Amino acid sequence: MPDKRAFETAKRKIIGVDRQRFGIGTLSEKTVHAILKNYYEPDEDRHEIPIQNYVADIYAEGEIIEIQTRQFDKMRGKLGAFLPLYPVTIVYPIPHEKWIIWIDEESGTLSKRRKSPLKGNPYVIFPELYKIKMFLKDPNLRFRLVFLDMEEYKLLNGWSKDRKKGASRYDRIPTELVREMEITCPQDFLQFVPLELKGTFTSRDFAKAAHISLPLAQTTLNILYHMETVDRVGKKGHLYLYETKEG
Structure with missing residues (x-):
């Protein structure tokens, strides 16, 4: 069970009770990363x-925690150095419910927040897992x-007429x-089936x-097959036939 009181403490530490006093995006590291780092280890x-010519986000009691919001491929060097020495936990934040707020760079004004119709699901981690597939079986x-409810601040600097398509994400506030x-x-991958x-x-x-796209399902099954959660038992047309592996 998540410790919501400890999370609130970490949140206040990073953004304050009233974040507008500090301004959004003024910290040296993005807010989601900073809050989670303080949540999982309050001792700075x-x-x-x-460690081994790299810098671990958290090292405590012989274990490493890395907060990674995307681009797992950039962790390959770290993982190659850390895993032979210590247990490593990668923390991956996923927006559960998200509200979008637009920032006009010229005036500095903020739009009213709008709830995104998209809801986070756990399968979004699988394209990232694919990037470090060679490490997944390491014990x-x-x-x-x-899963975090969050506000996402975006700059009105896109290429479309309303400046929203192709716009830059500025910060996310949990x-x-x-x-x-x-x-x-490896057995924990079964929860994703x-x-x-x-049957097949x-x-x-x-x-x-x-309730995900076909490309995401194919990437997920690629990893589940690699982790021996499912077997390939034939083909149906041009698609593989899978079944959940016994045991």
Whole structure:
């Protein structure tokens, strides 16, 4: 269970009770990263610890925690250095419910916040897992998916007439810690197989059951097959047939 009181403490520490006093995006690191780092380790003496020519976000009691919001491929060097020595947990934040706020760079005014119709789901981590596929079976590697309600601030600097398409994300401000999911061993990947998938199924069946796109379902199944969660047992047309592996 997430410790919501500790999360509120970390949030206040980074952005204050009234974040407008500090301004958005004025910190040296983005707000989601900074809050989660303080949530998982309030003692700043354990932050930014040099290990094997790299810097760990958190090192405490013989374990490393890395907060990574995207671009897992940039962690390959770190993982190659850290994993032979210590257990490593990668914390991956996922927007649960998100409100968009637009910033006009010229006037500095903020739009009213608008709720995004998109809701975060755990499968969004799989394209990132694919980038570090070579490390996934290492027994020292773990993952924690953190679902956060958040406000996302975007600059009105896009190429479309309303300046929204292609616009830059400025910062994300977490408002609430909703839940956490953990992957601590290969068996934990089984939680990503929808329960209604009995017998054999294709990536198209998986996409429908998981309510995700076909390309995302195919990437997910690539990793689940690699982790021996599912077997490939044939083909149906040009699609592989899968079934959940026994045991």
